[in-house]
Amino acid sequence: MGAPNELNLAALAKYSNDFLREVETHVEEGEWVKMCMQCGVCAGSCPFGPHWEHSPQKIFMMIRAGKREEVLSSESMWMCTSCYNCVVRCPRKLPITQIMHGLATYAHRLGLAPKMQPTRQWSLQFWDNCTRTGRVNELKLTLGLYFRDGLVAGLKKAWAMRAIGFGLLRAKRLNPFELLRGHECKDQAGIHRMLAKAYEIEARRLRLDKFKLQG
Amino acid sequence: MAKKEYAFYPGCSSQLRGSASNYLTSVNSMCQTLDIKMTQIPDWNCCGASIGYAGSGELARHVMNARNFALAETHLPGQDVVATCAACWLGARETKDKLDASSQLMAETNEALKEAGLHYKAQVGVRHMVEVLIEDIGYEGLAQPIVKPLEGLKIAGYVGCQTNRPFGIAGESFENPMYLDKLVETLGAEALTKYEQKVTCCGGALAFSEPEKSQKQIKDIVESAYDHKADLIVTPCPLCQANVEIYQSEINKRHGTKLDMPVAYYSQLMAVAYGAKPKAAGLDGHVIAPKKLQDIAVKVVPAKK
Numbered sequence: 001m002g003a004p005n006e007l008n009l010a011a012l013a014k015y016s017n018d019f020l021r022e023v024e025t026h027v028e029e030g031e032w033v034k035m036c037m038q039c040g041v042c043a044g045s046c047p048f049g050p051h052w053e054h055s056p057q058k059i060f061m062m063i064r065a066g067k068r069e070e071v072l073s074s075e076s077m078w079m080c081t082s083c084y085n086c087v088v089r090c091p092r093k094l095p096i097t098q099i100m101h102g103l104a105t106y107a108h109r110l111g112l113a114p115k116m117q118p119t120r121q122w123s124l125q126f127w128d129n130c131t132r133t134g135r136v137n138e139l140k141l142t143l144g145l146y147f148r149d150g151l152v153a154g155l156k157k158a159w160a161m162r163a164i165g166f167g168l169l170r171a172k173r174l175n176p177f178e179l180l181r182g183h184e185c186k187d188q189a190g191i192h193r194m195l196a197k198a199y200e201i202e203a204r205r206l207r208l209d210k211f212k213l214q215g
Numbered sequence: 216m217a218k219k220e221y222a223f224y225p226g227c228s229s230q231l232r233g234s235a236s237n238y239l240t241s242v243n244s245m246c247q248t249l250d251i252k253m254t255q256i257p258d259w260n261c262c263g264a265s266i267g268y269a270g271s272g273e274l275a276r277h278v279m280n281a282r283n284f285a286l287a288e289t290h291l292p293g294q295d296v297v298a299t300c301a302a303c304w305l306g307a308r309e310t311k312d313k314l315d316a317s318s319q320l321m322a323e324t325n326e327a328l329k330e331a332g333l334h335y336k337a338q339v340g341v342r343h344m345v346e347v348l349i350e351d352i353g354y355e356g357l358a359q360p361i362v363k364p365l366e367g368l369k370i371a372g373y374v375g376c377q378t379n380r381p382f383g384i385a386g387e388s389f390e391n392p393m394y395l396d397k398l399v400e401t402l403g404a405e406a407l408t409k410y411e412q413k414v415t416c417c418g419g420a421l422a423f424s425e426p427e428k429s430q431k432q433i434k435d436i437v438e439s440a441y442d443h444k445a446d447l448i449v450t451p452c453p454l455c456q457a458n459v460e461i462y463q464s465e466i467n468k469r470h471g472t473k474l475d476m477p478v479a480y481y482s483q484l485m486a487v488a489y490g491a492k493p494k495a496a497g498l499d500g501h502v503i504a505p506k507k508l509q510d511i512a513v514k515v516v517p518a519k520k
Contacts, residue, residue: 028273047416051428079425082265083416084380088389097381101268108269120269122424127270130261131279136227138234145423164461167502168234173457175232183230186258190331194282198275198327205274205323 008110019068026206028102032094036060042086042096052076056086056096059103072112077104078119121148131195134185139178219351222287222339223253224307226300227261228453235300235453237500241482242299242344244496248360248489249352253297256287262306265377266420277320278327280310284341285333295340297347299482301377301452304343308382311341345384345451345481349394354401362490362516364403368507370484371410371445372396373436375455379414390414398481399449402488412439417458430466433459437466437476446507447477449484456480461502477505487512 015022023030036057043055054062054076062071080100087097104120107113113120125144130136146161147154158165168174175182185191229239246253260283263276271279284307287296298304314321315337325334348357372395378384384394391413396406415436418429436459440448450456460478467474479501486496493499493512 047418047432048421048425048428051425079421081376081416081419081421081429083376083419085376085414085416087381088383095381101265102273105269105272109272113269118424119266119421122420123266123269126420127263127267130227130263130267131270131275134258134260135230136261136264138228142423161465163464164502167461167464171237171500171502172232173234173236173500178232183227183233185260187331190333191260191279191282193330194278194327194333195275197330198278198323199272201323201326202272202274 005111008112011110017066019066019071020064022068023063023103023106027099027106029095029098030102032099033060033063035092035094037092039091041089041091042094045085045089046079047083047085048079048081052079056100059100069112071103072107072110073114074107075114075117077101077107078113078117080104131191133182133188134191135183137178137182137184139175139182143179218250218252219347220252220254220291220294221297221342221347222291222294223255224259224283224287224296224298224303225255226298226303226453228457229299234457237497238299238453238456238480238482240495240497240500241480241486241491244486244491245482245489248486248491249348249357251347251352254291254294256283256296257290258286259283262303264302264306264420274320274323274327276306277310277313278324280307281314281324281328281335282331282333283307284311284339285328285335287339288336289333292338295342295347297342297344299344299453301343301375302454304341305377305382307341311339343378343384343451345378345394348398349384354397357398357485358401361402361488363488363511363514365399365484365488365508365511366403368404368511369407369444369446370399370404371407371440371443371448372399372413373410373440373448373450373455373459373478374413375450375452376414376416376419377454378451395449395451395481399484402484404484407440407443407445410439410443410445412436417455419454419458422454422458422462426462426465427469429458430462430469433462434466434470434472434474437463437474438472440476441474445476447479447505449479449481451481453480463503475503477501477503477508479505479508483508490516 040057043057077100129141146157228235263271263279396408399406418432422429463474483496
C-alpha cells in the first residue's frame, strides 16, 4: 500500500463532493453515520480516547462535512481496541466499533491509510497469519511483529522482551517449535478456496472489482 | 445430573502450549466435575479475532465463523457452539446475528462455504462457557461439587470487555456486571465488589501494536486490585489474562512500580474448589504464580461427612 491507487481515483470521480454517500456505499455499517447526533459519549467512553486526533464523534461530523482526505488518512480509526464501550453507550445505538474498523479497512483498500500505522500492519499480519493454516501461529505472529522493521530492530525488540518470552516458555504457554510448524487446520485448501471466493464476492458487492482485496 | 453436551470451540490461544493453554486445562477439569461433555468441533478454524479486520473485510470474517458453524451442524447436530475465548465468542455471535438478519449475507456466505464443501443451515446457537455455567447449571449447581471452599481469598473480578460488550451475559449490566463476583462468592471467596476497573479495556490486541498506551490501561487495572487488597485478579478472557499478567514486568521497568499481581481464570478457581491438583487446574501455567490459590490446591481434602 502507499500511494492512492486506481480505486481511490475511481471513487473520487464517482462521488466527488458526496463523501457521506461514498461511506454509506462502501464502508461496513457506513449507513449508520448519518444517525450520529454529536452527543460525544463515544469520545468520552474510549479507553484510547486521549490518543485519537479525531474521536468517533468528530469523524462522523467530518464525514458529513466532506472531509474525505482528512478522514481516510487519519490514524484515529486505527486506535480502536474493540472494547465496544462506545457501542453500548451510544444513545442512537450506532455500531461505532464496526464503523471504525470499516473506515480503517476502506482507507487501507484505497491506499490512503498511513503506511506505518502500527495497528494497520498488525491487523494485516494477524489476518495473514490465521488464514494461512486456519489457526493462529502465536510464535510467528509475535516474531513477525518484532522483526517487521528489519533484523537488527527485531533482535533488539526480542532481546528487550526476553524476560516475558522465557516466562511464557517456563509456563508452557509458548512453543519454540511453532517456528517450524504450529497448530493448523486439516482442510487448508478448502479454507483458502472459501476465502478467495469471499474476497471475490465482497469486491463485486462493494463494486470494488478493480481492487484485488486479498488472497 | 443429566450429562450436558456442547460443540466446543476452544480457540487458537488455548491449544497445547498456546498463550492460554492453562485456560483449557482448567476448563477440562471443571467440566469433568460438572459432568459437561465438550466435544471439539472437528477441524475448527480461527475466528479472525477483532483485529484481523483490515485484511478480512466483512464477508471473509463471517465465512470463517460460518465454517465452524457448518462443521458443528454436520458433526455435532443439535449442540450449541460454546466458546471459552471472549473474542471467539464475540466474533461468532456477531456472525450468527448478522447472518440471521440478512438473507443476502447468508447467501454470499454459503456461496463461499460451498468452495469448502460446506453449507450453513443457521441452526446453531452460539454461547460462552460462562453462559453454560450460569444458565444451564446455575449458581446452586456450581456450588454442589465444592470440596475446598476458597475461604480467605480476596478476588478482584476483572470482567474486561468482550465477554461483557456488546452482547454480554443476559440480565447483567454493561457498566457493572455481577456474575463474576457471584461466581467468586459461590466458591467461598471474597468478591471485591468495589473494584473499579472491572470493565476497563486492557488494550486488547493493541497491547502488541500500541504497547505503551495499553500498559497504561493494565497499570490501572492492576493498581486498583492492590488498592482493594486483592490476592489475585480473576477474568473470563484469555487476552485479558495474558495482557494483565505478562506485562506487569514491563510496566515495572517503565514506571518503577513493583506490580506482582497474579491473574487467574474463573475456571481455575472452580477447578481448585472442586479439588483439582495444581497442574490439573493449570496453576503451573502462570508467569506470576497465584500462590494462595496453589496453597489451597495442594491441601488435602478432608473426607466428607
